[in-house]
Amino acid sequence: xxxxxxxxxxxxxxxxxxxxxxxxxxxxxxxxxxxxxxxxxxxxxxxxxxxxxxxxxxxxxxxxxxxxxxxxxxxxxxxxxxxxxxxxxxxxxxxxxxxxxxxxxxxxxxxxxxxxxxxxxxxxxxxxxxxxxxxxxxxxxxxxxxxxxxxxxxxxxxxxxxxxxxxxxxxxxxxxxxxxxxxxxxxxxxxxxxxxxxxxxxxxxxxxxxxxxxxxxxxxxxxxxxxxxxxxxxxxxxxxxxxxxxxxxxxxxxxxxxxxxxxxxxxxxxxxxxxxxxxxxxxxxxxxxxxxxxxxxxxxxxxxxxxxxxxxxxxxxxxxxxxxxxxxxxxxxxxxxxxxxxxxxxxxxxxxxxxxxxxxxxxxxxxxxxxxxxxxxxxxxxxxxxxxxxxxxxxxxxxxxxxxxxxxxxxxxxxxxxxxxxxxxxxxxxxxxxxxxxxxxxxxxxxxxxxxxxxxxxxxxxxxxxxxxxxxxxxxxxxxxxxxxxxxxxxxxxxxxxxxxxxxxxxxxxxxxxxxxxxxxxxxxxxxxxxxxxxxxxxxxxxxxxxxxxxxxxxxxxxxxxxxxxxxxxxxxxxxxxxxxxxxxxxxxxxxxxxxxxxxxxxxxxxxxxxxxxxxxxxxxxxxxxxxxxxxxxxxxxxxxxxxxxxxxxxxxxxxxxxxxxxxxxxxxxxxxxxxxxxxxxxxxx
Numbered sequence: 001x002x003x004x005x006x007x008x009x010x011x012x013x014x015x016x017x018x019x020x021x022x023x024x025x026x027x028x029x030x031x032x033x034x035x036x037x038x039x040x041x042x043x044x045x046x047x048x049x050x051x052x053x054x055x056x057x058x059x060x061x062x063x064x065x066x067x068x069x070x071x072x073x074x075x076x077x078x079x080x081x082x083x084x085x086x087x088x089x090x091x092x093x094x095x096x097x098x099x100x101x102x103x104x105x106x107x108x109x110x111x112x113x114x115x116x117x118x119x120x121x122x123x124x125x126x127x128x129x130x131x132x133x134x135x136x137x138x139x140x141x142x143x144x145x146x147x148x149x150x151x152x153x154x155x156x157x158x159x160x161x162x163x164x165x166x167x168x169x170x171x172x173x174x175x176x177x178x179x180x181x182x183x184x185x186x187x188x189x190x191x192x193x194x195x196x197x198x199x200x201x202x203x204x205x206x207x208x209x210x211x212x213x214x215x216x217x218x219x220x221x222x223x224x225x226x227x228x229x230x231x232x233x234x235x236x237x238x239x240x241x242x243x244x245x246x247x248x249x250x251x252x253x254x255x256x257x258x259x260x261x262x263x264x265x266x267x268x269x270x271x272x273x274x275x276x277x278x279x280x281x282x283x284x285x286x287x288x289x290x291x292x293x294x295x296x297x298x299x300x301x302x303x304x305x306x307x308x309x310x311x312x313x314x315x316x317x318x319x320x321x322x323x324x325x326x327x328x329x330x331x332x333x334x335x336x337x338x339x340x341x342x343x344x345x346x347x348x349x350x351x352x353x354x355x356x357x358x359x360x361x362x363x364x365x366x367x368x369x370x371x372x373x374x375x376x377x378x379x380x381x382x383x384x385x386x387x388x389x390x391x392x393x394x395x396x397x398x399x400x401x402x403x404x405x406x407x408x409x410x411x412x413x414x415x416x417x418x419x420x421x422x423x424x425x426x427x428x429x430x431x432x433x434x435x436x437x438x439x440x441x442x443x444x445x446x447x448x449x450x451x452x453x454x455x456x457x458x459x460x461x462x463x464x465x466x467x468x469x470x471x472x473x474x475x476x477x478x479x480x481x482x483x484x485x486x487x488x489x490x491x492x493x494x495x496x497x498x499x500x501x502x503x504x505x506x507x508x509x510x511x512x513x514x515x516x517x518x519x520x521x522x523x524x525x526x527x528x529x530x531x532x533x534x535x536x537x538x539x540x541x542x543x544x545x546x547x548x549x550x551x552x553x554x555x556x557x558x559x560x561x562x563x564x565x566x567x568x569x570x571x572x573x574x575x576x577x578x579x580x581x582x583x584x585x586x587x588x589x590x591x592x593x594x595x596x597x598x599x600x601x602x603x604x605x606x607x608x609x610x611x612x613x614x615x616x617x618x619x620x621x622x623x624x625x626x627x628x629x630x631x632x633x634x635x636x637x638x639x640x641x642x643x644x645x646x647x648x649x650x651x652x653x654x655x656x657x658x659x660x661x662x663x664x665x666x667x668x669x670x671x672x673x674x675x676x677x678x679x680x681x682x683x684x685x686x
Contacts, residue, residue: 190239334365
């Protein structure tokens with residue numbers, strides 16, 4: 001039987017200097033290892049220091065000749081370096097690999113000389129090339145114990161029965177979005193150990209700790225390290241359960257310490273409030289809602305960019321109709337873009353039949369999780385449900401952080417669920433800027449997209465077939481690929497503002513683009529389409545990276561001068577409809593040119609504006625000058641006229657209607673006009 005040397009991690013050795021090999025069941029001592037190493041060293045030729053990817057192979061060149069028949073001449077010309085052909089790489093392309101004696105000459109010197117030879121077309125050093133399998137295995141010394149991240153069959157597991165973390169980490173290891181938002185997962189539990197060196201806890205920098213003041217105005221006093229919903233204070237309790245869960249979500253990876261979380265760089269917001277009574281749970285979720293809402297309202301100046309919550313608690317066989325406020329809290333969080341991972345019961349029951357809180361809730365913003373094992377089975381005492389339980393995740397003998405800077409094993413759906421909460425956060429770190437802009441504008445819809453990526457990416461396993469929505473176990477890499485290969489809808493412009501001369505026709509282009517990685521099916525329509533614009537029903541498809549410009553045709557037949565408005569609606573599966581307002585000005589030919597305006601110059605500043613905007617104009621003809629502001633529906637909201645001011649002057653507007661009421665933020669259209677001149681344009685009120 002051939003002996004195959006196996007590199008074993010340090011932790012595989014027990015305190016008696018024995019280790020157990022899964023393959024043959026042999027107990028081996030350190031003495032045997034040493035003897036084995038000496039024998040192996042004796043029969044294997046010693047090698048030099050291991051070369052890295054991209055390093056040159058010290059005594060080899062790749063040459064391309066004008067004709068292979070000159071190879072002997074080349075060897076003869078550089079005999080001083082003991083140049084010798086090693087192998088022909090391509091007869092057709094006349095490529096050969098040659099070696100030389102590095103004791104006779106330096107590689108760079110020989111290469112410089114040989115490149116000038118009349119029979120050499122090209123020459124280079126030979127280099128080390130690495131296999132493109134994952135290199136992102138973290139250096140955390142206890143990572144070997146984390147079969148859930150990378151199952152190689154250790155301790156009787158099934159190779160591949162894991163969340164495929166290594167390939168996922170080649171894409172992203174978490175932390176920050178493409179728009180610069182620091183990603184946060186809220187762990188609602190018993191309070192994480194704030195001193196554990198392997199967990200990066202969120203800290204509310206807008207709050208001064210222990211001063212008895214609500215510094216950031218979020219209605220929570222001294223919530224510097226999170227919130228304690230048990231006693232309504234910022235003082236955090238400490239729980240081994242919460243610390244273990246937090247490590248699964250986001251233990252610092254590749255820091256040469258302990259273990260790795262699903263995310264290496266995510267912030268974990270500790271919220272104590274996972275048990276005792278339901279009001280505590282509602283209060284805990286309310287804190288998360290406040291912090292994310294505050295972040296959105298202040299453009300990130302306060303609060304936290306929370307994308308997921310983790311809840312490893314519930315009520316066995318609870319009936320959803322008795323817990324409407326709890327479910328409504330999850331709906332409210334979903335409305336602002338927060339998904340909620342929830343652990344199902346640690347019982348061998350069908351949730352669809354007997355009920356469970358929260359995993360029997362019907363809210364779409366909940367991902368209900370059950371427990372799978374290192375052999376890809378459903379754990380024997382983990383609940384299931386074809387309609388209620390979305391997927392499984394590793395939850396049996398999961399190695400993660402515990403109290404006193406330690407690490408240990410725990411089992412339960414509580415351990416499965418944080419893999420999913422962490423997965424949500426990891427996906428947001430991989431999303432591109434266009435996706436994240438869409439998330440800002442449509443948080444609820446995009447959150448549901450993220451949930452679908454996670455469900456669609458699962459690996460099917462027999463133990464969950466017919467017992468969960470997906471019939472599968474979480475796969476990080478697959479879900480990331482669903483995200484990265486997802487189509488992305490972009491529409492330009494978002495406002496069409498044009499003018500045509502009375503009795504004439506005109507046109508404008510609307511460009512639909514797919515900036516994602518899969519085919520986009522889209523459609524355009526104009527509700528109650530007026531006769532002055534032509535489109536009809538229109539649909540198309542775009543490959544990844546493609547775009548199409550659709551022409552909108554305008555005509556003034558049967559119309560009088562004035563403003564005409566409608567909307568073009570762009571729809572695509574998985575996206576909120578994009579409403580593009582169309583504003584058409586029809587004007588007479590009395591001294592007015594088609595386009596943005598007639599002769600003259602107008603400066604508009606600042607644009608966008610928040611309090612006041614200015615127009616300075618010159619060269620306007622025709623006496624009295626009037627400024628009119630309309631909203632995107634064509635309704636005039638403000639008008640002002642300056643009489644006998646001459647061709648130059650100035651207007652100022654404070655974003656209010658003529659009656660003094662403050663107008664909402666958005667896009668507005670302005671027109672400067674006189675008897676012989678006009679200027680048009682867009683402005684934005686912030």
